[in-house]
Amino acid sequence: MTRISVKVDGTAYQDEVEPRLLLVHYLRDRLGLTGTPIGCDTSNCGACTVDLDGVSVKSCSVLAVQADGSDVATVQGLARDGQWTGLQRAFHEGHALQCGYCTPGMLMAARDLLRENPHPSADEVRHALEGNLCRCTGYQNIVRAVLAASEQEVTT
Amino acid sequence: MTGQEIGRARLRKEDARLLTGQTNWTDNISVGGLLHLAILRSPMAHARVDRVDVTPALERPGVVAAFSGADLAGGLGSLPCAWPVTEDIVLPDHPPIAVDEVRHAGDPVAVVAARDRYAAADALEAVEVDYTPLPPVLDLEAALAENAPLVHADKGTNRCYDWPLRAGEDFASVRRRADVTVKRRYHQQRLIPNAMEPRAVVVVPVAASDEYTVYSSTQIPHILRVMLAVVTGVPEHKLRVIAPDVGGGFGSKLQVYGEEAIALAVARRTGRPVKWTESRSEGYLATHHGRGMIQDIEIAATRDGTVLGLKADLLVDMGAYLMLVTPGIPILGAFMYPGIYKMGSYELNVTGVFTTRTPTDAYRGAGRPEATYAIERIMDELAVELALDPVELRRRNWIRHEEFPYTTIAGLTYDSGNYEAATDKALALFGYDKLRAEQADRNERGDGVRLGIGVSTYTEMCGLAPSRVLRDLRYAAGGWEAASVRVLPTGKVEVVTGTSPHGQGHVTCWSQIAADVLGVPFEDVEVVHGDTRAAPQGMDTYGSRSLVVGGTAVHHAATKVVERARKVAAHLLEASERDLEFTDGVFSVKGSPDARRTLQEIAFETFSSHDLPDGMEPTINAGHVLDPDTFSYPHGTHLCAVEVDTETGHTRIRSYVCVDDVGRVVNPPIVEGQVHGGLAQGIAQALFEEAVYDDEGNLVSGTPADYLVPSAPDLPEFVTDRTETPATSNPLGVKGVGEAGTIAATPAVVGAVVDALRPLGVHDIRMPCTPERVWRAVREASR
Ligand code: FES
Numbered sequence: 001m002t003r004i005s006v007k008v009d010g011t012a013y014q015d016e017v018e019p020r021l022l023l024v025h026y027l028r029d030r031l032g033l034t035g036t037p038i039g040c041d042t043s044n045c046g047a048c049t050v051d052l053d054g055v056s057v058k059s060c061s062v063l064a065v066q067a068d069g070s071d072v073a074t075v076q077g078l079a080r081d082g083q084w085t086g087l088q089r090a091f092h093e094g095h096a097l098q099c100g101y102c103t104p105g106m107l108m109a110a111r112d113l114l115r116e117n118p119h120p121s122a123d124e125v126r127h128a129l130e131g132n133l134c135r136c137t138g139y140q141n142i143v144r145a146v147l148a149a150s151e152q153e154v155t156t
Numbered sequence: 157m158t159g160q161e162i163g164r165a166r167l168r169k170e171d172a173r174l175l176t177g178q179t180n181w182t183d184n185i186s187v188g189g190l191l192h193l194a195i196l197r198s199p200m201a202h203a204r205v206d207r208v209d210v211t212p213a214l215e216r217p218g219v220v221a222a223f224s225g226a227d228l229a230g231g232l233g234s235l236p237c238a239w240p241v242t243e244d245i246v247l248p249d250h251p252p253i254a255v256d257e258v259r260h261a262g263d264p265v266a267v268v269a270a271r272d273r274y275a276a277a278d279a280l281e282a283v284e285v286d287y288t289p290l291p292p293v294l295d296l297e298a299a300l301a302e303n304a305p306l307v308h309a310d311k312g313t314n315r316c317y318d319w320p321l322r323a324g325e326d327f328a329s330v331r332r333r334a335d336v337t338v339k340r341r342y343h344q345q346r347l348i349p350n351a352m353e354p355r356a357v358v359v360v361p362v363a364a365s366d367e368y369t370v371y372s373s374t375q376i377p378h379i380l381r382v383m384l385a386v387v388t389g390v391p392e393h394k395l396r397v398i399a400p401d402v403g404g405g406f407g408s409k410l411q412v413y414g415e416e417a418i419a420l421a422v423a424r425r426t427g428r429p430v431k432w433t434e435s436r437s438e439g440y441l442a443t444h445h446g447r448g449m450i451q452d453i454e455i456a457a458t459r460d461g462t463v464l465g466l467k468a469d470l471l472v473d474m475g476a477y478l479m480l481v482t483p484g485i486p487i488l489g490a491f492m493y494p495g496i497y498k499m500g501s502y503e504l505n506v507t508g509v510f511t512t513r514t515p516t517d518a519y520r521g522a523g524r525p526e527a528t529y530a531i532e533r534i535m536d537e538l539a540v541e542l543a544l545d546p547v548e549l550r551r552r553n554w555i556r557h558e559e560f561p562y563t564t565i566a567g568l569t570y571d572s573g574n575y576e577a578a579t580d581k582a583l584a585l586f587g588y589d590k591l592r593a594e595q596a597d598r599n600e601r602g603d604g605v606r607l608g609i610g611v612s613t614y615t616e617m618c619g620l621a622p623s624r625v626l627r628d629l630r631y632a633a634g635g636w637e638a639a640s641v642r643v644l645p646t647g648k649v650e651v652v653t654g655t656s657p658h659g660q661g662h663v664t665c666w667s668q669i670a671a672d673v674l675g676v677p678f679e680d681v682e683v684v685h686g687d688t689r690a691a692p693q694g695m696d697t698y699g700s701r702s703l704v705v706g707g708t709a710v711h712h713a714a715t716k717v718v719e720r721a722r723k724v725a726a727h728l729l730e731a732s733e734r735d736l737e738f739t740d741g742v743f744s745v746k747g748s749p750d751a752r753r754t755l756q757e758i759a760f761e762t763f764s765s766h767d768l769p770d771g772m773e774p775t776i777n778a779g780h781v782l783d784p785d786t787f788s789y790p791h792g793t794h795l796c797a798v799e800v801d802t803e804t805g806h807t808r809i810r811s812y813v814c815v816d817d818v819g820r821v822v823n824p825p826i827v828e829g830q831v832h833g834g835l836a837q838g839i840a841q842a843l844f845e846e847a848v849y850d851d852e853g854n855l856v857s858g859t860p861a862d863y864l865v866p867s868a869p870d871l872p873e874f875v876t877d878r879t880e881t882p883a884t885s886n887p888l889g890v891k892g893v894g895e896a897g898t899i900a901a902t903p904a905v906v907g908a909v910v911d912a913l914r915p916l917g918v919h920d921i922r923m924p925c926t927p928e929r930v931w932r933a934v935r936e937a938s939r
């Protein structure tokens with residue numbers, strides 16, 4: 001067992017964890033933060049994407065102990081005081097989700113992209129989301145939603 | 157009907173929870189004392205199980221229980237096949253957990269229950285199993301030979317069934333008088349569904365009374381409850397099945413899985429709540445696959461391009477066992493091979509074959525994509541043979557809009573459609589003539605990157621299904637759907653539906669339907685689904701049936717509510733029912749608009765019941781169970797342009813245009829989104845996806861790293877549009893849309909790839925058209 005302290009969506013946690021425990025299982029099973037889902041066991045699907053100290057990572061490919069001392073942001077911390085982010089609004093308005101299973105990962109990956117590149121092209125959005133699989137939407141509305149969110153940032 | 161909700165681009169009510177991570181996936185569910193299950197699976201395609209010893213696993217930390225197949229056999233019956241398509245079908249026993257033989261890689265042999273998921277997974281290593289390998293059965297044709305090794309030795313054959321269909325003139329005589337015949341063999345590769353949410357099940361015993369709540373990531377909570385009762389012997393009224401948020405299904409969750417039965421059995425044996433969640437790689441072995449078929453197709457026509465007849469012989473890979481509807485999948489497709497074309501002769505034979513591979517069953521379109529692929533591809537070949545443009549050949553043979561209703565050679569009566577309109581619109585959007593000119597130019601120049609154009613004019617059969625038709629096809633259940641509408645005392649509305657959505661937006665669309673009939677605000681409607689206690693009657697969601705059957709049932713139930721409310725209104729307003737108008741949720745007396753009662757007022761009056769018509773039951777709530785009279789037939793025209801690099805074999809989709817006619821549209825963005833998702837799958841079958849087995853029967857494409865699910869850069873921007881020919885068989889005029897893209901896209905894309913390479917002598921490419929296959933085809937043709 002290893003002692004870790006992490007901040008998740010603004011709340012600080014101290015825990016003893018097995019060294020092999022994956023961050024995604026720590027979030028889901030230990031902290032009960034089940035907003036971040038698991039879609040695969042090979043780090044291919046991106047469903048579990050979270051933000052670790054300002055970098056988007058697949059939380060199934062990070063050990064909880066590696067997150068010691070870090071700041072983690074998940075989909076559950078995106079909305080502030082009930083106000084959705086521009087990306088969440090754009091996904092809603094653009095029908096960019098169907099079953100919604102890929103959505104947390106898509107939002108977190110897209111957020112990371114827009115931070116790095118606030119005005120991406122459609123191609124850049126597609127490439128940035130390459131590691132996030134969606135089986136429902138065919139991606140078109142997701143790409144459009146990310147572009148729409150990037151435009152809103154300019155006007156608001 | 158008074159409202160304007162239908163046709164309106166309402167934003168989805170479902171989204172808020174999903175966008176903020178406040179979700180209720182089955183794997184999120186946790187209760188005190190929960191045990192996690194891990195399942196040990198066969199590493200071999202076929203073997204005798206000589207010994208299973210779970211006792212060493214019990215010594216591992218955190219392990220509470222462990223069972224072999226033999227340990228659980230007393231409490232677990234065979235998994236059901238509900239669609240024995242012929243009288244003499246071979247129905248093998250299908251134990252949820254193998255007892256003496258394993259028949260595909262991934263077949264379960266033991267289960268461990270532990271206090272956390274890591275401990276459960278670890279303990280699997282300690283289970284001891286001795287196997288004696290048996291020969292795998294992998295080739296569909298060889299499996300039918302005399303002396304072939306048998307998947308189910310006690311059955312004496314690998315042939316599951318033969319199902320023939322003959323209609324019109326004898327095909328042999330048509331062949332003799334035809335000017336041209338074209339014959340092809342197509343392979344429908346196996347696909348792995350890959351719903352983004354892996355399957356999961358949680359079983360919670362309720363007190364000490366042999367009652368259980370089963371949460372499952374399922375499309376079919378109602379059917380699952382019946383079948384779990386049959387398989388486990390827990391009486392149906394002691395089982396409550398809940399489908400919480402479900403992260404996609406595409407047919408793969410239209411199933412009663414061994415793991416669901418195993419979880420219930422273990423919860424029963426231990427008296428503890430249990431959870432099983434598959435890993436993706438485990439799902440590749442254990443969740444049913446789709447497609448898996450060899451199609452021998454022959455078409456006969458006259459010199460001017462009039463199709464005379466069609467013959468299709470199908471060899472279908474059942475896999476190792478018959479799952480819920482495995483044998484019926486090709487039968488669903490059987491009626492669709494003639495597509496939208498008129499012809500006088502049709503002959504089909506389906507042969508189901510057992511192999512030592514993961515069972516197949518319904519997947520995205522289920523039988524209909526295979527049928528559409530075959531007819532659309534062979535129409536392309538016929539066009540080449542006759543030196544006709546492929547669109548022109550279709551034009552000469554399709555049912556013209558003034559000919560509806562039209563009964564096809566396969567015996568289906570298409571109620572409405574307009575293939576000309578959809579095709580003309582698609583051709584214009586696509587810029588067909590211009591692209592053909594560019595193609596000719598590139599061919600002339602011998603360009604290393606060839607342009608190809610593919611067309612698919614499809615129809616599909618939705619609205620499953622009239623129960624009497626299902627009876628004739630020997631399907632065990634009916635095809636009805638239930639809905640009820642409750643107007644609460646405050647005037648808010650609850651719609652209860654027997655459909656069970658997993659991304660399709662039922663809550664939003666059913667709210668629109670009910671709001672329109674009742675004249676209440678969209679926001680005032682809530683939709684209850686996916687829980688056999690809250691929504692006790694239903695046939696669930698699959699095959700693009702939900703809107704056509706379930707949505708129409710909501711419409712009828714709401715209409716009954718209005719009629720009941722009308723009686724109360726007439727009584728209160730001292731008017732005759734005939735003199736009442738109902739507009740925007742308000743009853744008023746014709747000619748005296750001040751005499752009015754809102755539906756909400758009537759709901760409260762009924763709640764208090766102080767002043768109702770004599771003898772009236774004090775409720776305006778109503779239910780409706782709808783058994784459809786017929787199917788519905790959406791259609792459309794899809795066009796695809798590809799650029800194929802003859803040096804690398806790489807295919808790039810340059811443009812994709814589709815015009816779908818799904819009848820009346822309830823929510824346009826939802827329809828468009830469903831088309832997009834379907835296109836992604838249709839394109840993926842054409843270009844990327846295939847479950848590959850090696851000679852031993854191991855699944856080589858056993859992880860998402862080896863099985864190419866397309867991601868955003870693999871797919872183009874789609875141009876989607878629609879025409880609207882309302883269905884005549886339901887009051888909403890709706891036809892269903894979920895599978896349209898999947899069904900239409902595959903032949904359009906493969907057709908385009910072949911079209912690009914035809915000048916180089918390539919006449920077919922087996923799916924998926926990977927760069928390697930394309931490259932080889934080009935090399936071989938130029939030799
Ligand atoms: S669950 Fe992490 S990438 Fe799939």
Ligand code: FES
Nearest residue numbers: 098102134135136
């Ligand atoms: S919305 Fe279902 S997987 Fe993306």
